[in-house]
Amino acid sequence: MSSPHSPGTHAEPGTHPGPAGTRSAGVPAEPAPAAVGRAVDRVDAPAKVTGRARYAAEFPYEDLAWAAFTYATVTRGRITAIDTAAASALPGVIAVITHLDAPRMKPSPKPNPIRSMESMATATSVDYLNTPEVHWNGQPVAVVVAEDPETAAHAAESVAVTYEVLPHSADFAAEERHAVPQRNSVIQHASGTKGDADAALAAAPVSVDLRFTTPRHHHNALEPHATTAVWDGGRLTVHDGTQNIHWLRSQLATKFDVPVGDVRVLAPFVGGGFGGKSMVWPGTILTALAARVTGRPVRAALTREGVYRSVGGRQPSVQRVAIGAERDGGLTALIHTSTAPMGKVGGAPEQITSVARHMYGAEHIRHRQYTLGLDTLSTTNMRAPGESIGSFAMEAAVDELAYELGLDPVELRLRNEPSSNPIDGKPFAHRQLTECFANGASLFGWPARSFEPRSMREGSSLVGWGTAAAYHPAWQLPANVTVRLDARGRALVRCAFHEMGMGTATAQSQIAADALGVPFEAVTVEYGDSGLPTGPGAGGSAQTASVASSLLEACEKLKKSIGTPREGESYAQLLARTGRDHAEAVVGSETRVGKRVGQVRFTAKYLREQRRWMKAACGAHFCEVRVDADTGEARVTRWVAVFDVGRVVNAKTAASQLRGGIVMGIGQALTEQTLLDPRTGRIMNPSLSEYHVPVHADVPRIDVSWLDDPDPTMPLGIVGVGEVGITGVAGAVANALHHATGRRLRDLPLTLEKLL
């Protein structure tokens, strides 16, 4: 093993070691040009293009041991015998840990967002390795620790498990009829009504009433989940690819019954997440357990199959969208219902029908979600949970209605663009969907489209153009931040936020630079470490706005504490003139009581704001597909999207976020599905060879743009760009495929055998 790496000195990897202190040796004489809005390069680019960026499985430790897992092969059962002799006998095996000898861990708290948002970190209620019960096909039932990764993997496969098989069902189609209405929660409306949508639908002169299905999806971040865990007495240090440092820390403290302050979580770089690294999955907990049992630093890097076995994916769904309209296209009725399973042992219900609340100004609206439990691993959030698959059904149904009416699909949307939130009349904080459609149609050349399906053939290619709306709500989470400015004009921002590729460190550096009047290059940001002020989780497209809100407050506090500069004087110069080395400001308390008070205050203010305004990002997609008339092979060949995402902090990283969402949406539309054997609940395609994510050849030039008009109700006018990109994409592709071929496909993915 290479040089030892003390866990106490890991501030550096999460720091952007920018040229602070080199280029900013002197105090700038001129005010710095605004950094916000510029397309500056990522601050972590040098680390990422040279291989220096270290991910969770890449921190060297002396005496490191390796863990690997044995996964259950039955759907539901009880372990009656577990033979570890062969595994234990392999040279290099240090320990084989099973439910027979694993130390007791505290049970995971039941997720309850009202009591504590942190309880949401619990991915599953199963006390894996503390119980002989098996609740899903793939549940870890043994942990092997060995001197090297190959031995650990071999030994894990040598553990022989005998089960008593218990009655089970993992068959969504068979169990669908047992679904029950989902309850509303503080974070989502599972149902809502305005007027009498069923009567209005029955009375409507023109209507569609359609059934859509979407399959399970997996995030497939390129970095498989990995953990390196080190105990030092009762103190635990964990390197983990997490997008929820704070939740992971408190969850580890709960499971191992140690004070939260004795757990340190480090995640300076995370190799993609998309929701798959939000919750705490067994691999992380069991690596910490293995380290505790063996007294060695232990690393587990899940195999790709291991990720499928032990980390949840997106819910599959069956959806109904029914729309009634007058002959002029004015909507009278809008009904959207969904049924989607979770694991009996946990899961995250997606807000699949929420788009019905916000998108179209129908007189009568009804939406409702139903859920059921299956004997499978928990489901979990995946990029734009709910809106992503819900917008597929909604946008495809609107397109079908347009064809029933003989109206251009853009025109139908514009005629039904509401002036306030359709379900409850709440004012929009900001909504420029009409402008998005107008700009997008013009950029794409939409007016040249012929209405009739199969009317744009070129040689052996059937050409189709499709459109759809995009929508994702704007959220905020609490964030604690400290800011420091020194007399040389260097600024340091500290917050335990996450960098999974969104460009957060870059964007926050830009925001701090402008707020403090220093050059972008003079700002250093520290993140990805639970030793820093508590940051928000990376989810809900909320991180940038959440950190920005506290960062701006901290900068104001800091400037106030420094005093009032003279004409032409910077705050750094004022510090220097008054003989002070630096000044620091803190937003948010790190004490247990302080945190709780902060959370309550934040939530109260946030809910007040949310009741007052409907805040969201939106956009318009336009795409071209070409379908081979003989083989049915469909390719997306052109894409234009225009978004209303409030202020854009960094044009370069925001464009990548929006494009990335569209690329994942193209996968959702055409190729992606997790195949679960309904008899056994076993995932049949747990690999990147068999689960098809888009590759270079699947992705055309994607022209993204935005209106760049700040949302007056959000910090700096930022709305968030991480998720809105994927919404509507599968709908746009389905609509383009119809235009190309005349076929309506309502079951994702839209593969060629369905087109032929």
Added chain:
Amino acid sequence: MVEVRLRVNGTAREIDVEPQVSLLDALRERLGMTGTKKGCDQGACGACTVLADGERICSCLALAVQYDGREITTIEGVDHPLQAAFTEHDGFQCGYCTPGQICSAIGMLAEHKAGAPSAVTEELDGDGAELTDDEIRERMSGNLCRCGAYNGIVDAVREVAGP
């Protein structure tokens, strides 16, 4: 155990490994060179791409013992205009596929220069295909990017490939 002698980024390295140890694990876990990434360990994602005597390979599908005496270039040994181009064109987000994309692009440009055709090359005789965006996409399709930074990667490769 088998003694394997590699030249890695110009430096002679000797390691004792079991025959089943992949070149990827030898680099990452025996030599501590973690710039090369493991995304699937079965040749499906390209994150582990390195150059062996200048040719791009998936190091997860290569056994370390097969490469005895060979020159291996990993991202840690790369000093190439592609790195600046990836930065300029934002050819990555999370960065996990980036070392593989860059090593793969270096190998791909050499293949193209040597006249190797791809599945979308129409003219198979002549001086070789022009490196259009479609050619770049086809030739880089073994390297997955789940963040979806494909447009930026193509732009970066095209800029470095030149006219």
